[in-house]
Amino acid sequence: MKKKLAILDLYDSIPNQGMRCIQEIVKKFDRRVESQWFDVRGKGDVPNAEDFDIFIFSGGPGDPRDKFGTWDVKLYELFDNIWLNNQSSAAPRKFAFFICHSFQMAANHFNLATITERKSPMFGTTRVRLTEEGQNDALLSVLPNPFYAADFRTYQAVQPDEEKLKGMGAEILALEKVRPEVDLERAVMAIRFSPEMIGVQFHPEADAPGMLRHFKSEPMAVMIINEHGKDKLESMVRDLSHPEKIELTHKTILPTFINDAIGVLKEELVLEG
Numbered sequence: 001m002k003k004k005l006a007i008l009d010l011y012d013s014i015p016n017q018g019m020r021c022i023q024e025i026v027k028k029f030d031r032r033v034e035s036q037w038f039d040v041r042g043k044g045d046v047p048n049a050e051d052f053d054i055f056i057f058s059g060g061p062g063d064p065r066d067k068f069g070t071w072d073v074k075l076y077e078l079f080d081n082i083w084l085n086n087q088s089s090a091a092p093r094k095f096a097f098f099i100c101h102s103f104q105m106a107a108n109h110f111n112l113a114t115i116t117e118r119k120s121p122m123f124g125t126t127r128v129r130l131t132e133e134g135q136n137d138a139l140l141s142v143l144p145n146p147f148y149a150a151d152f153r154t155y156q157a158v159q160p161d162e163e164k165l166k167g168m169g170a171e172i173l174a175l176e177k178v179r180p181e182v183d184l185e186r187a188v189m190a191i192r193f194s195p196e197m198i199g200v201q202f203h204p205e206a207d208a209p210g211m212l213r214h215f216k217s218e219p220m221a222v223m224i225i226n227e228h229g230k231d232k233l234e235s236m237v238r239d240l241s242h243p244e245k246i247e248l249t250h251k252t253i254l255p256t257f258i259n260d261a262i263g264v265l266k267e268e269l270v271l272e273g
Contacts, residue, residue: 003265005033006052010060010101012041017214018059018099021205025254032262046074049081054095054261057102059203064104064155065115076109086196092268095261097254098199104157106199111164113157113188123228125239125246126151127177128189128202134173137192139256146177148245150206156187157201169194204253212240
């Protein structure tokens with residue numbers, strides 16, 4: 001029997017590459033999962049925790065600390081229900097992956113870190129440094145240290161609360177690259193909230209060929225040069241063209257998360273039988 005996977009779109013109908021990439025990755029698992037897309041911000045569409053086995057929460061625009069009193073309330077309730085479900089040894093596990101904006105929302109909701117606005121927006125590719133816990137994590141340990149990721153954020157998770165992390169059993173898996181020339185705190189780039197729930201500050205879904213076509217198109221290239229400079233565009237093109245950088249991250253993180261979740265769920269089904 002196919003497992004049920006929910007894709008939660010937080011882009012608020014803004015054109016983006018993220019949803020395309022997520023849907024293309026999920027499509028590769030069509031034989032093993034039945035997926036459904038939810039327009040969270042546009043239609044207030046949020047699934048019930050009990051109806052799905054695997055949840056992928058997308059990135060999105062805006063301040064992750066904003067309170068709308070509608071879709072966000074339902075989304076936070078879903079976060080809690082997934083978490084509470086997994087505390088029961090009798091319930092089938094629920095798996096969740098948070099990307100960028102939704103990661104910030106989750107880190108803020110569970111009080112694991114402080115969300116702040118960056119001094120300047122991050123736009124492009126970056127190196128991510130694994131912590132000791134990240135180097136031993138089943139999902140991220142297969143990547144080199146540091147590894148490269150697509151990184152687009154105006155806000156970020158910083159100042160992790162060690163006491164809250166310990167109380168929840170959560171671990172910081174990755175941090176922003178070391179920048180000794182910059183007197184700013186390194187952002188938290190990945191947290192394992194639990195064995196079933198993980199979130200990242202970057203965009204692991206980003207595919208190098210698609211992103212390269214997107215950023216080399218005339219409108220985007222002009223926008224990047226005008227807002228970030230020609231050097232930024234050239235560095236992005238170099239990183240996206242390198243097979244061991246963004247493309248390695250794309251092929252590794254989200255596909256492995258989905259594959260591992262399916263494996264655990266199938267094993268649970270066998271044990272129950």
